[in-house]
Amino acid sequence: QVTLRESGPALVRPTQTLTLTCTFSGFSVSSSEIFVTWIRQPPGKTLEWLARVDWDGDTYYSTSLRTRLTISRDTSNNQVVLTMTNMDPADTATYYCARGIVTTNNLDSWGQGTLVTVSS
Amino acid sequence: DIQMTQSPSSLSASVGDRVTITCRASRSISTYLNWHQQKSGKAPKFLISAASTLQSGVPSRFRGSGSGTDFTLTISSLQPEDFATYYCQQTYSTSYTFGQGTRLEMK
Numbered sequence: 627q628v629t630l631r632e633s634g635p636a637l638v639r640p641t642q643t644l645t646l647t648c649t650f651s652g653f654s655v656s657s658s659e660i661f662v663t664w665i666r667q668p669p670g671k672t673l674e675w676l677a678r679v680d681w682d683g684d685t686y687y688s689t690s691l692r693t694r695l696t697i698s699r700d701t702s703n704n705q706v707v708l709t710m711t712n713m714d715p716a717d718t719a720t721y722y723c724a725r726g727i728v729t730t731n732n733l734d735s736w737g738q739g740t741l742v743t744v745s746s
Numbered sequence: 747d748i749q750m751t752q753s754p755s756s757l758s759a760s761v762g763d764r765v766t767i768t769c770r771a772s773r774s775i776s777t778y779l780n781w782h783q784q785k786s787g788k789a790p791k792f793l794i795s796a797a798s799t800l801q802s803g804v805p806s807r808f809r810g811s812g813s814g815t816d817f818t819l820t821i822s823s824l825q826p827e828d829f830a831t832y833y834c835q836q837t838y839s840t841s842y843t844f845g846q847g848t849r850l851e852m853k
Contacts, residue, residue, distance in 0.1 A: 673833060675842035686840045689747065722789055731837035732780060736789040
């Protein structure tokens with residue numbers, strides 16, 4: 627059974643760096659054709675894709691947020707970490723990690739999400 | 747980036763009704779179109795891939811169709827558990843753009 631769970635701070639101050647961890651089970655991020663991705667959803671708004679790390683280590687980033695994001699994987703601990711620098715109140719959102727299939731780009735399993743509020 | 751536009755943004759319907767949600771891409775995406783269902787306070791659930799392929803466990807009352815720029819999601823006979831927000835998502839490019847969502851509410 628595939629499961630993903632996001633963890634990180636619930637509250638971040640403006641200008642700080644956010645670090646989120648996605649811990650998963652039921653698959654390996656080094657398994658062929660798998661990727662793990664981060665997506666966020668501001669309250670009452672739609673979903674926005676942020677970043678992706680593939681089974682082979684390749685990474686991809688949102689064009690608009692590229693300069694602020696870093697995604698990395700820890701294959702031994704089944705974790706993927708996302709860092710976002712220079713946080714702003716506009717970054718307040720629920721952050722989800724999800725598993726994807728490289729050949730289809732399908733996001734077939736999602737974590738429950740973690741709400742991050744940016745406020746002083 | 748490819749823009750995805752859904753209509754309507756909200757829809758009121760009754761149990762047993764047939765409803766259709768439309769999604770339009772800003773340029774052709776072939777059938778690289780997925781649908782997700784999100785219930786209040788929950789993570790999205792993957793419903794349909796490649797415009798029309800139901801995922802395992804998704805009831806047959808859900809139907810996806812379309813190609814190019816125009817796509818539809820039809821629920822043939824609404825059930826109480828179907829009231830949720832539905833998002834289309836393009837998988838043609840890595841930006842994975844989502845539509846703004848269609849909130850399906852009980853009349």
